Amino acid sequence: MGKKGKGKIKKRLKYFSNTRVYEYQDQAFKYFGLCCTLIGVVVLMLLLGDVLYRGLSRLDWDFIMGLPSRRAAKAGIYTAWVGTLWIMVLTAVIAFPIGISAGLYLEEYNKKSRLSNIIEINIANLAGVPSIIYGLLGLELFARALKLGESVLTGALTLSLLILPIIIVSTREALKAVPYSIREGSYALGASKWQTIWYQVLPAAVSGIFTGVILSLSRAIGETAPLIVIGALTFVPFVPESVMDSFTVLPIQIFNWVSRPQKEFSENAAAAIIILLSITFIMNGIAVYIRHKWQKKVKW
Amino acid sequence: MKKIIFSGAVIFSVFATSFFGCGPKNKPEEKGESKLSGTVEIDGSSTVYPITEATAEEFRVENPDVKVTIGVSGTGGGFKKFVRSEIDIAEASRPIKKSEDSATSAAKIEYIELPIAYDGLAVVVNPQNTWVDYLTVEELKKIWEPEAQGKIVKWNQIRPNWPNEEIHLFGAGHESGTFDYFTEAIVGKAKASRGDYTASEDDNVLVQGISTDKFALGYFGLAYFTENKDKLKLIPIDDKKDENGKGPILASDETVKNGTYQPLSRPLFIYVNKKSSDTNPSIDSFVHFYIDNAETLVVDAKYIPLSKAVYDLVKTRFKEKKTGSVFLDKESTVGVKLEEVLK
The missing domain is CATH 1.20.5 (Single alpha-helices involved in coiled-coils or other helix-helix interfaces)
Structure with a gap:
């Protein structure tokens, strides 16, 4: 060798x-x-x-449909989960169109400039602001300055502000994931910008957008601090009938029960947590479903 | 895109039906015969909350159309809302402060001050603690005053024959009325306390801490001791004042009520906006209901009722709509006998 x-x-x-x-x-x-x-x-x-x-x-039907009570065995969460649903739907109605439109604008229309940079940095930062700060803002702006009081509307507007940055960021991420060639192909066929966005980009990005949007909503319904700050109540023996009614939500009820001296109330809190978790799981389930369904449809 | 809108609409309508689907339950049970309707808005101390909650629940049975709502913003937070006329009744675990009183007069709000129950503060240790037989107010002060921070760290610094072991302190969080009251009663100045202890707004956390730590000492609402008797040991307190009971006195319903468990028992209040009670019959009848049923409902909520004589005085006070506070010229409620000041 x-x-x-x-x-x-x-x-x-x-x-x-x-x-x-x-x-x-x-x-x-x-x-x-x-x-x-x-x-x-x-x-x-x-x-x-x-x-x-x-x-x-x-956990039983009476608990789910019962009104608040000082007796742990009699107390129910009816007004609390209805309040949570109200807040959830209203927050969705307010935050989704604004957030998705803002995301679309920033990603598709906005030209790079110093101003747009500042806006982008601000939005990214806002996503990290503690929720209680949003509560204070909501209290001053919606409850007091706009005189909306401790209403469902105030709560929903405050939570909308809270999740807007998250929606915007996730919308932009979803839009970024759509290859640029799709847009160019669309333009090449003579489509206008709006047609391109509506018929090509959005359908391709929708699974990502909706996933982000629904996850942000799941976060919103678990929030307690901002709602306590704006004055959501603890004892509300009736369900809201309009957006201006006072309300309570599940997390506040859980918080109240956990701090009571009687042990039976902590059982109630656990049962209420199961309901809150179920709502969150259902929401996440919907997100997964939508993503799955729309991913299949996108064929390039 | 149409499909998205459609599926969105489906999800939305599912939510919508879940609101209206439970329509019948929305309506209050039609039991009462009263024709009262309207709203009663209450906010304030979380300590008083269980009593008001019980009252609101019972009141609803007779007056299903009156919407009573209760928040728990804390005593100070409640008064702030009271001054802004956002609520009709403020709950308080201490009497109104001078600054709060002048804020109400600046806002042209007259209020009626109504004591409704007593609460005792329990000083407790772990059941395995065999050495503490009683504590004097002097000793408690030595433990809790701001100067004790970092210095009083061992049991034998309090009494020499106690063990040479670290003392672990548990107490109320700074935002609670309990903290204000304890510091005022023991140290002599509200909010003056050492800071190196385990503080929590949630008394169950304190119960948990003390029940698992042999060298712990702590304080919280008496109701939390009553619910956890088997896990804790209650310490008798000696205030060295013979006129309200000689020697160390154990907190109990009896000793809190007869004023011998001093200085750690305090009255709880509600403050009613006079104008609201004049113009809104629901509020007037709610407050009457509150006072009339306090004796049983206060016990239900695990607090200690005032004596019958005092409730009568409270009732007359509300009937005559006597405004203002009887505590403004007093330093504190520590040691105050309600029978005397309400007359």
């Missing part, structure tokens, strides 16, 4: 030993990743298990 041959073998050996190292790294990271995933899942399971264990026995 000549010198040349030896060198080749050495090189090859080095290559092999390196792959071994890489393989170890690969395996190590795989298990590390698995552990990280499991932490999240296990904690969630423990929480869910605990809530189900405590609350499931309390």
Whole structure:
């Protein structure tokens, strides 16, 4: 064997030993990743298990349709979940059109300029502002300056502000994911800008947009702090009949029950948490469904 | 795109039907014969909330068309709304402050001050704590005053024959009326407290903490002790004043009511907007209902009722619409006998 041959073998050996190292790294990271995933899942399971264990026995039709009461066994969450639904629908009606339109404008129409940069940075920052700040804004602006009081409308407007940045950002991300060639193809066939957006870009992006939008709404219905700040009430023995009525929501009811001295109330809180979780799960389910359905339709 | 709008409409209509689908339940049960209708808006202390909640619930049975709503913005938050005329009744776990009183007169609001119950503050330790037999107000002050921060850290610093172990303190959070009252009664100045202790607005957290820590000491509302008797040990308090009971006194319904558990028992109040009660018959009848049923409903809500004589005085006070506070010229409610000041 000549010198040349030896060198080749050495090189090859080095290559092999390196792959071994890489393989170890690969395996190590795989298990590390698995552990990280499991932490999240296990904690969630423990929480869910605990809530189900405590609350499931309390959950029945009377609880869901009952009015608030000082007796834990008689108390229900009817006004609370109806309030949550009101807030949810109204927030959706207000925030979705504004958020999606703003996202569309920023992504499709807006020309790059210093002003647009400032706007973009601001929106990204707003997504990180603590929710209680939005509550204070809502209290001053909607409840007091606009004299809307502690109404469903004030609550929905405040939560709309809270989720607007998230909707805008996720709309833009979804639009960005649509390849530019689709737009160019559309223009090439003589379509106007609006036609291109309406018939090509939006249908392609809709699954992404709706996923973001519905997840942001799930976040909104879990919020307590901003609603407490704007003056959502704790004891409301009637359901809102118009957008100007006072209201309560599930998270506030849960918060109230958890801090009561009697243990039976914590059972109620657990049962109410199950309902709130179910609403969130249903929402997320709808998001998954829409994404799935629309992804299938997009064929390029 | 049409499909999106359509599926959106479907989702929307599902929500919409879920509102109207439960129509019949919206209507209050038609039991009462009263013709009263209108709204009664209440906000304020979360301590008083359970009593008002009980009252509102019972009131509804007789007056199904009166919409009573209650918020829990805290005593201070409640008064702020009261001054803005956003609510008709403010609940308070302490009497109105001078600054709040002048705010009401600036806003041309007259109010009627009505005590409705007593609340006791319990000082508790872990059941495994065998050494603490009682505490004097002096000792409590030594533990909780601001100067104690970082200095009083061991049990034997309070009494030399107590163990040489760290003391773990649990108390009310800074926003609560309980914190205001405890500091005022023990340290002598509201909100003056050491800061190095486990603070929570949620008394259940404090119960949890003390019941799992042998060297813990803490305070919170008496109702939370009553509900967790088996997990905690209540400490008798000696205020060294013989005129209201000699020696250390254990908090109980009896000792809070007869004024011997001092200084850690306090009255709870509601403040009624006089104009609202004059113009809105629902509010007038709600407040009457409140006072008339307080004796039973206060017990239901795990607080301690005033004596019959005091309730009578409160009732006359409301009937005569006597405005203003009897506590403005007093430093605090600590040690005040309601029978005397209401006359």
